[in-house]
Amino acid sequence: MTETIKVTVLGSTGSIGENTLDVIARHAKYEVFALTACHSVETLAGQCRRFTPRFAVLADSSRAAELEQMLADCPTEVLSGADQLETVAAHPDTDTVMAAIVGAAGLRATLAAVAAGKKVLLANKESLVMAGELFMDSVRRGGGQLLPIDSEHNAIYQCLPVPLIGDVISGKQGVRKVILTASGGPFLDLPADRLGDVTPEQACRHPRWEMGRKISVDSATLMNKGLEFIEACFLFDLPCEQLEVVIHPQSIVHSMVEYQDGSVIAQLANPDMRIPIAYGLAWPERIDSGAVGLDLTGLQPLEFRSPDLERFPCLRLGMDAARAAGTAPAILNAANEVAVAGFLAGRLQFDRIHRVIAEVMSKMPCEVAASLDIIQTADSQARILANELIVKENV
Numbered sequence: 001m002t003e004t005i006k007v008t009v010l011g012s013t014g015s016i017g018e019n020t021l022d023v024i025a026r027h028a029k030y031e032v033f034a035l036t037a038c039h040s041v042e043t044l045a046g047q048c049r050r051f052t053p054r055f056a057v058l059a060d061s062s063r064a065a066e067l068e069q070m071l072a073d074c075p076t077e078v079l080s081g082a083d084q085l086e087t088v089a090a091h092p093d094t095d096t097v098m099a100a101i102v103g104a105a106g107l108r109a110t111l112a113a114v115a116a117g118k119k120v121l122l123a124n125k126e127s128l129v130m131a132g133e134l135f136m137d138s139v140r141r142g143g144g145q146l147l148p149i150d151s152e153h154n155a156i157y158q159c160l161p162v163p164l165i166g167d168v169i170s171g172k173q174g175v176r177k178v179i180l181t182a183s184g185g186p187f188l189d190l191p192a193d194r195l196g197d198v199t200p201e202q203a204c205r206h207p208r209w210e211m212g213r214k215i216s217v218d219s220a221t222l223m224n225k226g227l228e229f230i231e232a233c234f235l236f237d238l239p240c241e242q243l244e245v246v247i248h249p250q251s252i253v254h255s256m257v258e259y260q261d262g263s264v265i266a267q268l269a270n271p272d273m274r275i276p277i278a279y280g281l282a283w284p285e286r287i288d289s290g291a292v293g294l295d296l297t298g299l300q301p302l303e304f305r306s307p308d309l310e311r312f313p314c315l316r317l318g319m320d321a322a323r324a325a326g327t328a329p330a331i332l333n334a335a336n337e338v339a340v341a342g343f344l345a346g347r348l349q350f351d352r353i354h355r356v357i358a359e360v361m362s363k364m365p366c367e368v369a370a371s372l373d374i375i376q377t378a379d380s381q382a383r384i385l386a387n388e389l390i391v392k393e394n395v
């Protein structure tokens with residue numbers, strides 16, 4: 001009998017987490033080792049009853065007793081507190097870790113998995129954006145495998161001739177540039193003067209993907225593509241000049257790699273996150289993801305346009321942070337998380353999100369990101385500043 005692969009799903013109650021469990025449930029060779037959530041006790045309890053993991057971690061300790069009670073008749077051991085996320089991510093008995101916590105909250109556990117040499121499936125792009133160089137050093141030192149789950153980076157990975165993660169792309173393998181596609185989000189064609197009135201519900205209604213609320217707002221501002229621009233630079237050790245963003249509203253081509261001879265290799269698929277998740281789980285093999293295959297002759301025409309950086313300044317801010325490097329991406333990410341939370345809570349207008357981020361970036365020095373402490377200090381200071389700006393409403 002072949003050994004089962006023991007998977008830890010960090011952020012199992014979210015959109016990526018649930019899609020991961022959907023793929024796992026289709027294949028007997030995967031076993032769930034640990035599941036984690038912030039405070040969605042009911043969903044986590046339901047997942048534990050279905051998958052009987054060895055551990056369930058609730059980051060919010062105040063509700064752990066409730067979870068224990070719900071799982072009284074289940075063999076799963078309940079752990080609580082953010083530190084325990086690292087325990088299950090680096091546990092010697094887990095093989096593969098899906099990093100699907102949203103935002104900076106996922107950084108420590110993702111790094112713990114990477115340092116422990118696990119096969120890490122990276123959905124939590126914010127952790128790479130914040131700590132890019134340290135993160136990639138840790139991948140090299142840990143000796144594990146890092147597989148991108150973000151659909152664009154997964155596509156790029158698939159379009160490269162050999163896995164180039166953590167390797168210098170420039171001058172190697174004849175790559176001329178990488179083309180990152182963006183759907184453009186729900187407000188792609190909305191006139192700029194109407195962006196001030198959009199509601200969180202409208203921003204979260206993405207035309208192609210069903211995702212968590214934070215990444216949905218990021219897709220609507222195009223900050224998601226700004227974060228992905230930074231993510232691609234670190235993942236593939238790619239200079240900014242070799243990276244281009246193209247709007248592709250149909251979300252069928254998930255990204256492309258152009259070679260020196262003029263060939264462009266693209267990955268196409270229906271927009272379904274189970275495809276990159278299945279790719280990451282099974283790599284280097286291929287397994288069924290549950291997604292419907294492409295109906296090429298039934299598709300809408302595929303369009304490609306240049307992004308409008310005037311209407312969507314968040315993309316430009318992301319590109320600027322990639323060029324500045326150091327602590328700039330961590331500052332950008334922290335200010336964005338605060339601004340998006342402010343928008344979702346009805347405290348900030350949609351068209352002010354970019355102003356908060358730009359203001360924080362202009363007020364904070366960009367330092368060398370030499371340690372995790374430096375990065376986390378920059379993150380905390382950016383959060384304080386962004387919150388002050390929102391409270392004072394002077395953006």
Ligand code: NAD
Pocket residue numbers: 010011012013014015016017036037038039040059099100101102103105123124125126149150151209210211212213214215273
């Ligand atoms: P989501 O909001 O649906 O789920 C987030 C998960 O993280 C939940 O399980 C939640 O309990 C957990 N979590 C939130 N805050 C936490 C905290 N402080 N401590 C511990 N756990 C916490 O988000 P999502 O859409 O699944 O996105 C997850 C990550 O994947 C994000 O980084 C996102 O950018 C990335 N991603 C998502 C998609 C997608 O289609 N949803 C696509 C590409 C990349």
Ligand code: MG
Pocket residue numbers: 150151152228
């Ligand atoms: Mg993406």
